[in-house]
Amino acid sequence: MKENKRLFWVVSVMLMVLTLYTLTGCSLGGETIPKNRTKEQYEFEKTFEPIFKFLEQDKKEFNGLKLYKNSIYIESGNVVKDYKVFLDTSQSDIKGDYTIKIGDNKETVPVTYSNGKLNYGSEVTPLYDEEILNLVVQRDYFASLNIKETFKSAETELRDIIYEPENHSDLYKYLKNKYDMPEDTTCRIRVRYSSGTIYGISILMESRDEAVQIDLTIFKQREDNQ
Numbered sequence: 532m533k534e535n536k537r538l539f540w541v542v543s544v545m546l547m548v549l550t551l552y553t554l555t556g557c558s559l560g561g562e563t564i565p566k567n568r569t570k571e572q573y574e575f576e577k578t579f580e581p582i583f584k585f586l587e588q589d590k591k592e593f594n595g596l597k598l599y600k601n602s603i604y605i606e607s608g609n610v611v612k613d614y615k616v617f618l619d620t621s622q623s624d625i626k627g628d629y630t631i632k633i634g635d636n637k638e639t640v641p642v643t644y645s646n647g648k649l650n651y652g653s654e655v656t657p658l659y660d661e662e663i664l665n666l667v668v669q670r671d672y673f674a675s676l677n678i679k680e681t682f683k684s685a686e687t688e689l690r691d692i693i694y695e696p697e698n699h700s701d702l703y704k705y706l707k708n709k710y711d712m713p714e715d716t717t718c719r720i721r722v723r724y725s726s727g728t729i730y731g732i733s734i735l736m737e738s739r740d741e742a743v744q745i746d747l748t749i750f751k752q753r754e755d756n757q
Contacts, residue, residue: 533662537701572678578690579722582730585749586668590647593620597728598750601664606742608709610634616659621752627658662709663745668732672702676720691723706736710743730755 544655564573585591593599602615611634612656616626617626629651630637641652647665649660676694683690697703703718723731731748 567677572681575681576692578724579692581751582722583670583731585674586666587670591665591666593625594753596620596749597752600748601711602746603660603663604744606738609740614659615640616664629655666747668702672700688727689723689725694720708738712736712741713738715739
């Protein structure tokens, strides 16, 4: 009878552990792998931590960064609008350029950046969207997405992750409303890494007749140059 009770207790404990393991994901050296990641995907995703951390910042920190690029590409019917900001963040006095291209017309003006704001060297219309320039995306958002595919070059340091399209997150709702996009719009996320110091994200909001793509890229300073 005692042996049966002992066996019952051991089995019960094992079932509890197995249930906890199933609900929370498996463990990797003290880390928990989410249920929507394989071990390989979880480890591979760590490559992109610099861009995840940058996106989480309410107030962008450029310490250790050499350059920052931010662009908005809008396509609606036959009309294409392309807005780009390029900032040299290697000095405390952050300077750069703002370029507008609508159809065949292109204009570039010098800008400076301070406290989340752009200051323009000359009059220009429209001004760049500072909400996108300082876009905040929490790390939990990426963790909630399923991974569609990963890529790792055998010859270079190029790597990227393409996540499954989604149409329900707060980010999706915010961008859909901002650009007044139709109900068939989906959000596609891609993060990328190259050349040892370059990290970026592409956010593609796409419907049958419209597309808005937002690209953010940070260029880290090499450690031997810091």
